[in-house]
Amino acid sequence: MTRRNGFLLLEILLATMFICVLFATFYQLFLQKIGSLGRIYADIELHRAARVIISSVESELVYSTREIVLEENKYGSMIICQNIGLRRSVVFYCRNMPNERNKTAIYKSTKIEDRTAGINPLSSPEVSIEQWQCEKINAHTLRLKMQIKITTLGRCKTFVEVIRLCNGCVI
Amino acid sequence: MQRLCYLRPHQRGFAVLSVIFLVVFLFILTQGILHIVCQQAKSQQEYIRQRQIVVLGIDLMLQALQTKEPVKLSSKRLPTILLYPGAESVVPQIQVENCATLPLRAVNVEIKSKNVAWQMQHLQLEPPGGTNHEIYNNIIYSGQEIIGNIPKDLLPANYPLTNIVPTIDTKGYLKYKSMPLPDACALREVGLLSRIYANDNGVSSGLYIIGNNTIIKGNGVLYSGNPINLQKDCHSSGKLWLICNDKIIIGDNVKLEHAFLFAKGPIYIGRNVSICGIIVSAGRIELGDGFSMQGDKSVLEKFSTSCYMN
Numbered sequence: 001m002t003r004r005n006g007f008l009l010l011e012i013l014l015a016t017m018f019i020c021v022l023f024a025t026f027y028q029l030f031l032q033k034i035g036s037l038g039r040i041y042a043d044i045e046l047h048r049a050a051r052v053i054i055s056s057v058e059s060e061l062v063y064s065t066r067e068i069v070l071e072e073n074k075y076g077s078m079i080i081c082q083n084i085g086l087r088r089s090v091v092f093y094c095r096n097m098p099n100e101r102n103k104t105a106i107y108k109s110t111k112i113e114d115r116t117a118g119i120n121p122l123s124s125p126e127v128s129i130e131q132w133q134c135e136k137i138n139a140h141t142l143r144l145k146m147q148i149k150i151t152t153l154g155r156c157k158t159f160v161e162v163i164r165l166c167n168g169c170v171i
Numbered sequence: 172m173q174r175l176c177y178l179r180p181h182q183r184g185f186a187v188l189s190v191i192f193l194v195v196f197l198f199i200l201t202q203g204i205l206h207i208v209c210q211q212a213k214s215q216q217e218y219i220r221q222r223q224i225v226v227l228g229i230d231l232m233l234q235a236l237q238t239k240e241p242v243k244l245s246s247k248r249l250p251t252i253l254l255y256p257g258a259e260s261v262v263p264q265i266q267v268e269n270c271a272t273l274p275l276r277a278v279n280v281e282i283k284s285k286n287v288a289w290q291m292q293h294l295q296l297e298p299p300g301g302t303n304h305e306i307y308n309n310i311i312y313s314g315q316e317i318i319g320n321i322p323k324d325l326l327p328a329n330y331p332l333t334n335i336v337p338t339i340d341t342k343g344y345l346k347y348k349s350m351p352l353p354d355a356c357a358l359r360e361v362g363l364l365s366r367i368y369a370n371d372n373g374v375s376s377g378l379y380i381i382g383n384n385t386i387i388k389g390n391g392v393l394y395s396g397n398p399i400n401l402q403k404d405c406h407s408s409g410k411l412w413l414i415c416n417d418k419i420i421i422g423d424n425v426k427l428e429h430a431f432l433f434a435k436g437p438i439y440i441g442r443n444v445s446i447c448g449i450i451v452s453a454g455r456i457e458l459g460d461g462f463s464m465q466g467d468k469s470v471l472e473k474f475s476t477s478c479y480m481n
Binding site: 062112164 | 389
């Protein structure tokens with residue numbers, strides 16, 4: 001029995017050695033793959049964040065907005081939308097997150113007449129908005145440019161969208 | 172090597188098994204990551220295609236509405252378009268509907284793809300019978316009689332006229348409704364969205380009540396087959412069409428700034444009501460004390476709804 005137990009220990013040592021040899025052999029490749037996976041994950045997250053923000057902004061601007069006013073704040077553009085329903089107005093803007101000074105996020109502030117505004121973040125805490133610019137192309141068309149950065153990996157991507165308004169105009 | 176002789180048969184290959192386990196683990200991990208990447212790539216592709224459909228649809232709709240001679244605009248089936256990525260083909264279509272009995276024109280843009288049918292609608296409508304109908308030469312018109320104090324300059328020409336209102340179709344609005352009649356909460360939170368609201372045989376059927384003190388903002392057409400009751404102290408500032416197949420009851424102290432009231436039944440108006448617009452009723456109109464009215468024929472101008480997704 002003693003011999004057999006000793007043999008098991010030897011087997012485990014051998015297995016560990018094999019694994020170490022394998023890792024050592026493919027270390028560079030493994031590191032590269034881990035790096036690639038990180039970038040893939042970052043790109044997925046960036047695109048996902050962009051999709052969420054653009055879908056939300058677009059659905060508000062295209063169908064529900066009667067009048068848009070563009071203003072600037074410290075972090076970029078403020079898109080002030082007056083809803084067709086007149087009682088509701090929505091503002092999309094960028095500012096830093098309450099508990100994290102270095103991160104900025106996109107917020108949607110919805111104001112209904114005679115009530116306090118409800119503010120919701122559109123971007124996830126994993127990303128930071130580096131640039132948020134909206135400019136008027138013509139009375140019915142806007143160009144939205146945003147740069148999103150994954151804070152953990154530092155990967156950054158710029159997204160540009162042209163939005164046409166169906167029921168409103170840009171002042 | 173001597174020690175291997177002591178190895179029982181089932182213990183042989185333990186080291187190899189460990190390596191195989193590691194390889195399998197790494198393989199499953201890689202497959203999992205690849206699966207997530209594929210799913211995300213598919214979502215991204217779908218999103219890109221959806222955006223192309225939306226942009227195409229909006230451009231077509233805006234182009235159709237900006238046509239210089241919209242009267243000549245007719246239904247068209249456009250050539251097939253290939254979307255990127257995936258080479259998915261879509262067939263855009265512009266359909267123009269002209270209602271036979273209602274002075275109404277609907278422009279629909281429809282794009283059908285493999286997975287989704289995207290449809291957008293815009294309506295242009297005139298008051299029942301058409302803007303140029305003879306009854307609209309009057310600020311206030313009743314098919315029977317008007318009871319109450321009314322300034323003589325507001326009385327219809329050749330009053331009372333023959334009852335021609337019942338022959339005018341109003342039920343057609345139901346087909347083109349975009350939303351059910353809004354409740355007080357919807358009116359308070361959003362207001363009217365430049366659309367046609369109508370009741371149906373479901374939840375919203377029955378007497379339609381707009382509660383006390385409701386402030387109606389925005390433009391809209393409210394059609395009801397049943398009576399409409401606008402309770403006291405309501406206020407409307409936008410272009411409001413109230414079209415009713417039954418009676419309309421307006422409560423005390425109501426103020427309608429830009430309103431068109433059309434009822435197949437009687438219209439009862441409470442005390443201290445102020446209306447700027449046009450009132451038409453097939454039945455009698457009863458006016459309360461302190462009623463004031465100002466004619467505003469601009470409310471009869473074509474009502475263009477907002478473009479909305481169906």
